[in-house]
Amino acid sequence: MALLKIKDLTVGIKQTGEKILKGISFSLNPSEILGILGESGSGKSLTALSILKLLPPGLSYFKGQVLFEEKNLLELEEREVNKIRGKKISIIFQDPLSSLNPVLTIEEQMEEIFQYHLGIKGKKAKDLMIRTLKEVGIPDPEFRLRNYPHELSGGLRQRVMIAMAIACSPKILIADEPTTALDLTIQMQVLELLKSLNQEKGLSIIFITHDLGILRWFAHRILVFYKGQILEIAPTEKLFKNPLHPYTKLLFNSYPGREELEDLNLWTQERLDQSLCPFYTKCAMACKESLEREPKLREVEPFHFVRCFLYE
Amino acid sequence: MNEEILAEVKGVYKAYKVRTHFFKKISFYALLDVSLKVRKGEVVVLLGESGCGKTTLGKIFLDLEKPDKGDVFWFSYNLKSLDKRLYKEIRPKIQALFQDSFASLNPRFKVKEILSEPYIMNFRGSKKEALEKALEVLCQVGLSEEILERYPHQLSGGQRQRVALARALITQPQLIVLDEPTSALDMTIQSQILTLLKRLKEIKGLSYLLITHSLPTALEMADRIVVMYLGRILESFKKEVFRRIDHHPYTKMLLRAFPDPFSENPPEVSTIKGEPASLLQRKEGCEFYPRCPEADSLCSKERPTLRGNNEYQVSCFKRHFN
Ligand SMILES: Nc1ncnc2c1ncn2[C@@H]1O[C@H](COP(=O)(O)OP(=O)(O)OP(=O)(O)O)[C@@H](O)[C@H]1O
Ligand SMILES: Nc1ncnc2c1ncn2[C@@H]1O[C@H](COP(=O)(O)OP(=O)(O)OP(=O)(O)O)[C@@H](O)[C@H]1O
Ligand SMILES: [Mg+2]
Ligand SMILES: [Mg+2]
Numbered sequence: 327m328a329l330l331k332i333k334d335l336t337v338g339i340k341q342t343g344e345k346i347l348k349g350i351s352f353s354l355n356p357s358e359i360l361g362i363l364g365e366s367g368s369g370k371s372l373t374a375l376s377i378l379k380l381l382p383p384g385l386s387y388f389k390g391q392v393l394f395e396e397k398n399l400l401e402l403e404e405r406e407v408n409k410i411r412g413k414k415i416s417i418i419f420q421d422p423l424s425s426l427n428p429v430l431t432i433e434e435q436m437e438e439i440f441q442y443h444l445g446i447k448g449k450k451a452k453d454l455m456i457r458t459l460k461e462v463g464i465p466d467p468e469f470r471l472r473n474y475p476h477e478l479s480g481g482l483r484q485r486v487m488i489a490m491a492i493a494c495s496p497k498i499l500i501a502d503e504p505t506t507a508l509d510l511t512i513q514m515q516v517l518e519l520l521k522s523l524n525q526e527k528g529l530s531i532i533f534i535t536h537d538l539g540i541l542r543w544f545a546h547r548i549l550v551f552y553k554g555q556i557l558e559i560a561p562t563e564k565l566f567k568n569p570l571h572p573y574t575k576l577l578f579n580s581y582p583g584r585e586e587l588e589d590l591n592l593w594t595q596e597r598l599d600q601s602l603c604p605f606y607t608k609c610a611m612a613c614k615e616s617l618e619r620e621p622k623l624r625e626v627e628p629f630h631f632v633r634c635f636l637y638e
Numbered sequence: 639m640n641e642e643i644l645a646e647v648k649g650v651y652k653a654y655k656v657r658t659h660f661f662k663k664i665s666f667y668a669l670l671d672v673s674l675k676v677r678k679g680e681v682v683v684l685l686g687e688s689g690c691g692k693t694t695l696g697k698i699f700l701d702l703e704k705p706d707k708g709d710v711f712w713f714s715y716n717l718k719s720l721d722k723r724l725y726k727e728i729r730p731k732i733q734a735l736f737q738d739s740f741a742s743l744n745p746r747f748k749v750k751e752i753l754s755e756p757y758i759m760n761f762r763g764s765k766k767e768a769l770e771k772a773l774e775v776l777c778q779v780g781l782s783e784e785i786l787e788r789y790p791h792q793l794s795g796g797q798r799q800r801v802a803l804a805r806a807l808i809t810q811p812q813l814i815v816l817d818e819p820t821s822a823l824d825m826t827i828q829s830q831i832l833t834l835l836k837r838l839k840e841i842k843g844l845s846y847l848l849i850t851h852s853l854p855t856a857l858e859m860a861d862r863i864v865v866m867y868l869g870r871i872l873e874s875f876k877k878e879v880f881r882r883i884d885h886h887p888y889t890k891m892l893l894r895a896f897p898d899p900f901s902e903n904p905p906e907v908s909t910i911k912g913e914p915a916s917l918l919q920r921k922e923g924c925e926f927y928p929r930c931p932e933a934d935s936l937c938s939k940e941r942p943t944l945r946g947n948n949e950y951q952v953s954c955f956k957r958h959f960n
Contacts, residue, residue, distance in 0.1 A: 366795040366824045420822075472657055480737075480818075481688020506821045509688045509851045514895045514907045536824045539897030543904050566899060580829040581899065582854035 328353035328393075329530055330377070330415075330498060335390035337369075337376055345388065347372055348554040354498065354530050359521075361541040361562070362534045363577065364551025370534045371420050373551075374500045377532075378417055379407050394498075413443045416491040420502040420534075425487065426475040432486055433471035436493065443494045458489040463515050481508045488516060492523065499523075500532045505540065517544055538581055542566055547629075550574050553604040556623060559631040570632040573605045603635070611636060642678040643714060644813045644845050645699055645732060649673055650708035652694055652869075667920075668694045669705070670869045676813060681839065681846045683856040685892070686866035692849045695866070696815045699847055700734050730760040730809035735802055737818035742802060743790040749776075749801055750786040757808045775804040779834060796827035803831070807838070816848045820855070832858060853896050865889050868925045875950040883950050884957055887930045924954070932956050 331353040338345040347369045354360050362370050375381055377392050379399060392399040394415070399407060411417075419425040427435055433455065440451045452471075459467035462485045475483055488504055499520070505513040517540065523529040533545055541548055541562065548565050550558040550573065558571040569575050578584070601607070603616035613635040615621075623633040652669040668691045676682050676699075684692045697703040698710060701717060710717045712728050720728075736742055743752055753775065754768030763771070773783060779800040790798055799819065806814055816835070820828040832855065838844050850856055856863055857877065865873040865886065873886040885893065897905040921928065923938040930937065936955055944953045 364824065366822075366827055469656075477654075477656055479689040479693065503822070506851075509686060509690075510853065510892050510895055512688055513851070514897070514905060518907050536822075536828070537897075538825065538899035539905075542899040543897045577825050578900075580825040582829065582832065582852075582858040584900070 327356075329356045329358075330354040331391075331393040332373075332377065333391040333393065335373065335376055335392065336388040337372060337381065337385055337390075338388055340384060340386040343388075346385070346554050347376065349389070350554070350556060352549055352556065352559065354532060357524060357528045357530055359524055359531045359533060359544060359546050361545030361548040362532065362551060363536070363538075363541060363548055365553070365573075366536075368551040369554045370551050371502050374417060374502050374532065374534060377500065378411050378415060379404075380411075380417075412439060412491075412496075413494050414496055415498040415500065416494065416496040417500040418487050418491045418502060418504045426483065428475055431472055431474055432478075436471075436490060439490055439493065454493065455489075458493045459486070461492075461519055462486075462489045463512050463519075464489070481512065484508060485512070485516065492520075492529075495527070496529070498530045498532070500534075502534045503536070504533075505535070506537070513540075520544075538578070550577070555604050555633065556631075557605065557633050559623070559629075561629055564627070564630055568630075570626065570630065570637060571605070571634050572609050572611055572636075576608075603633075605634075643675050644678055644712070645847075646675040646711040646714075647673060647695070647698055647705070648709045648711070650695075650698055650705040650710070652691070652698065652703065652705050667869050669698070671708075672866075672869070672871055673708075674864060674871070674874075676845050676847055678812070679839070679843045679845055680861045681848060681859050683860040683863045684847065684849045684866060685851070685853075685856055685863060686872075687868075688851075690866045691869040692866060693817055696734070696817050696847060696849055699813075700732060700815055701729075702734075730756070731812045732815070733806035733809060733811040733813070734815045734817070735799075735806050735819045737821055743798060743805075745790055747789070748786065749788050749790075749793075752790075752801065753786075753805055753808055756805060760809050771808055772804075775807045776801075778807060778838065779804045780830070796823050796830065799823060799827075799831060800834075803834070811844070813845045813847065816846050816850075818849055818851065821851065828855075835859070853892070865892075868920070870925060871944060871951075871953065872926065873950075873952045873954075874944070874946075875952075876948075879949050886926075886952050886954050886957070887932050888926050891929075891931075926954075 333351050335347055335350040336345060337347040350373055364370055387400055436455045437447065437451055440454065441447050446454070455471060456467045459470060464470055464482060464485050470482065478486065484504060491499060505516055508516065520531060521544065524531060535541060545562050547559070547561050549556050550571065552573050558574050565574070569578055601616035602620040603613070606612055606616040615635045621633045621635050621638070623631050624637065625631050626637045650669055650672045651667060653665045653667050655663045655665045657663055672695060684695065686692055694703060698705055701710065712732060715724065750769060750772055753772035754765065757763055757768040757771050758765070772786065776785060781797065781800055785797065793801065820831050823831065835846065836859070839846065848859055857880065860877045862874065862876050864871055865888065867888055873889055875883060894906040923940060924933070924942055927933045927937045942953045942955050944951045946952055946959055
């Protein structure tokens with residue numbers, strides 16, 4: 327049984343009706359680490375926000391369901407969603423500066439969360455704060471509690487966000503590029519911490535990142551996003567051994583030192599787009615079928631799904 | 639290599655003050671006795687733990703922060719004694735590109751204004767000239783004319799980063815400080831931008847001071863790699879000797895822990911030892927001593943200094959030169 331199931335999630339701009347997420351479906355299994363990879367602007371962050379009903383103003387849900395504990399979160403009252411957010415499902419936002427309150431110290435912000443979700447305050451709350459900050463590798467946690475967000479380096483800020491997200495022992499953690507500002511040793515330590523929460527406490531994680539190395543050694547399964555659609559789904563090892571979609575191949579070949587990119591023609595003007603395949607405009611293959619119908623996400627090998635005419 | 643030095647810091651210290659208990663303030667050093675040169679046509683990469691002072695050092699190179707002690711040189715002029723007129727002339731030759739271009743692009747300006755403003759300011763050109771220039775740099779970063787009419791929020795992350803780069807290029811800089819310029823972008827765009835930076839370097843002879851956490855990016859781009867730790871330089875080496883030298887224990891730890899997506903071997907996380915370092919409680923001895931697998935009693939008492947030659951310098955008692 328899936329822990330979280332997203333069905334045909336379609337989100338777009340309210341005024342124009344333009345779709346940004348075009349029918350996203352996937353599930354998160356208990357104790358799974360699910361990686362999300364994809365183009366900048368393909369809707370990864372928006373998917374994360376949609377799950378918790380945190381859509382930015384101007385956008386709305388057109389279709390779809392987010393099923394968690396037998397309820398569709400999208401139909402719940404704000405009051406009920408609030409109880410789940412931060413407690414059962416918590417999220418680390420992509421931009422830590424904008425999601426920390428600039429006029430409150432770290433201690434004041436953590437206090438708020440603890441009081442709201444755990445009902446603890448005072449010394450008990452403070453002990454827990456210090457412990458969690460230590461766990462995510464923040465030196466001098468007591469001192470850092472008195473800092474305002476702008477006084478922290480990029481990496482410290484990001485670790486504070488991680489600490490806040492795991493402090494209430496959630497069931498699901500959605501992490502949107504949580505380690506991009508961290509250096510390698512701390513990044514690996516934070517990942518080890520998340521891995522141990524995953525293994526020991528069964529924490530399920532949705533992990534969004536552009537870092538192929540992290541996904542390779544951390545995620546169990548990977549989704550590849552492109553222009554609001556999922557192009558490929560596969561268990562991690564399979565995906566790295568045998569990427570199927572031309573976009574996934576391009577992504578892997580873009581890794582520094584792998585191949586000279588000049589050949590890959592990324593600079594060409596996009597082809598005029600009347601095609602129904604999202605990758606048509608940049609694809610070396612550019613199948614003719616794309617002009618007639620939409621490629622469907624198909625299981626072409628066990629557990630390996632791809633949306634591409636080449637495999638139909 | 640041409641030995642002309644574009645920018646240099648010598649013996650730089652920088653302290654910040656922070657509150658501890660209510661009204662009490664303490665200060666700590668974010669940079670300690672750092673010296674570094676960037677030569678013409680050279681790419682210097684700064685690697686190091688988060689909070690070790692990379693951005694601070696970058697800002698000192700850019701004169702966005704003043705050091706508490708030590709000197710900063712631009713084209714061998716000491717900034718302390720540089721007169722205002724000359725400063726104004728040199729200033730545009732050293733530019734910056736930060737990770738978060740969204741924050742650094744004015745949201746109320748269209749791209750054409752974002753690009754032409756610095757040109758008009760620095761070269762007192764006409765609007766028409768500025769627009770021509772804007773189009774030229776836009777072209778260099780692989781964007782097309784229609785982008786000129788857009789606002790920053792109407793651009794994708796990669797487009798924004800290229801606009802920010804175009805803005806840096808319009809003043810015809812010789813050195814660009816790049817602070818994690820691609821870490822928020824996807825692989826295909828990252829590699830576009832890196833390819834672009836390399837090409838600009840070749841065509842225009844640009845130099846970069848590049849701050850990054852990504853080892854493959856560092857190796858791809860660098861002529862020289864500088865590893866920092868707790869506000870000091872631990873190691874500095876030319877890229878050619880990367881595979882040949884016996885690295886500092888900290889660098890070794892970094893290399894082993896690196897997750898390579900296309901290797902058969904998982905990263906060795908267990909080699910990461912000890913707590914991340916604290917700027918507030920500096921101990922005597924080597925700064926890396928508490929986490930070092932090779933440390934002995936000397937390391938806990940005395941502090942090593944940076945020794946070596948032009949190819950390779952290291953600050954460690956356990957490394958020897960012949
Ligand atoms: N408030 C908004 N109004 C209109 N469009 C928006 C809004 N927020 C996001 N978008 C658009 O939705 C698309 C998806 O954005 P999203 O932030 O989910 O991308 P992403 O996959 O997370 O990209 P990145 O890897 O760069 O973080 C983008 O094209 C973006 O321009
Ligand atoms: N304006 C400031 N006020 C107080 N402390 C500061 C300020 N700016 C930086 N610091 C502190 O100085 C130290 C070095 O910060 P810096 O931003 O240079 O680190 P960094 O190496 O760039 O780290 P990261 O990789 O996380 O970006 C950090 O401990 C940081 O908290
Ligand atoms: Mg995002
Ligand atoms: Mg920094």
